[in-house]
Amino acid sequence: MTATFEKIASITVGSGGSANATFSSIPQTYTDLKLVANGRVSQSANQTNPGIAFNGSTSTFTYGFISGTGTGYGYSSGSSNPINDVNAANSTSNLFTNFDIYIPNYANSSNKPFIINSAQENNASNAYVELWGMLWSTGAAITSISLTSGSTWVEGSTFHLYGIKNS
């Protein structure tokens, strides 16, 4: 029987890290995509916001997100391509941020709304739980997804891309 929730590809970052996590040549045979990640970056900070690109493009993204830190909460929005906060070099060792990205109808020619859920923990006063709503206003099928670290994704970061079929 045809699998309807199927892994397309996985990336596990090895020694030395990797600047980007890129899924290319995404099959156009699914209905939705889900990217599940567990990542940490090397930037000298507690947390930072990587970027996202579709089909190599970082333009026409808009975002809005709500976050809670344990000491505060807020909403922010903008017209660029950051994604959720992830653990960086100054956060508690061995902690990686768990986040998932759901993109419905990725293969059609309409603009693409999508959602990111994330949990960035830290054994300190601040950590970030976030919900992002994003829109890619380029009416094109998504054939590649790249998560750009801004520094490097550290060894042990993992990214799994799943295709979901509605029939």
Add this chain to the structure above:
Amino acid sequence: MAITYEPLGTYTVSNENTKIISFTSFSGYTDLVAVVTGGFYNATQPSFFLNGDSDWGSYSSTWMDGAGGSVRNGRYQGQGYGLISPNSWNDTGQNFGIINFSDYASSNTYKSIISNATTDSGPYPNYSVTTYRSNSPITSIDFRGVGYNNWIPGSKFTIYGIGAA
């Protein structure tokens, strides 16, 4: 091999006079997931009701979102629907929600439904949790706008069944 994430039905609106989209026949799974994209000709909040029950008093929802430059939260009690989003969906079609119906087939518990959604405007991400005060298994799900407005053509609805094994 048994499929553990199985599409049970999908519907794309083609008629501009469509107000309610209905799904039935969910037996044999543990949880359900619905994926909804689209919007309304006259913006309204997307919602659902269960088992044909639009009885005011059966549903309550608690939500939080980012809209208007700040985090907001709210609660509705004694309603005739559950929320997909507390924010209105417009007619661009660039609105999206995932709704989780956990343990939908239970016959001895009330039902909790969690929705994550985002709107075109903003974008405004939001969480909603709905309690359906019924011990009956969920056997039908109807999607509609709170204002019973027409869904725009191209609005798309899919239900998936999730098996525990």
